Amino acid sequence: MKNETLKSDNQYLEFFYFKGNKLFPFRLNCKSIRSEMFRDDVKYKKIEDEKYIERFIKEYEKLKIEEKQSEIDVRMQIIFHNGKITDTICMGSHFGIKINGVRKNDSKSFLYLIQEKMYESEK
8 A cells, every 4th residue: 555655646846946046135935936037047857766755755744834924035946746736845045944835844854855956966
């Protein structure tokens, strides 16, 4: 039963993130990272590596809802395709996590896992 979730569910991740350390005079929301305005500044990466996705899900499931809901300054967006369900994860460059519009507690291990994949081979 457990193994059915691997490839049959068609799990993969899409990363949208800014090249380098872009600074803006205003806070970006989740929608703005994929807007026409930033088309030339955003990099895209699709991840289908099953081992990485397993690690991703472990960290992802540990994220807890934050008491105080507030806006974050979005620097990356991850679309998590999990079979029939698609989650939108927006993150700042050092802190701030929102999943489907709900603020989650910061997680260094989750952030590092994302950054490890984003910057692994800047090809």
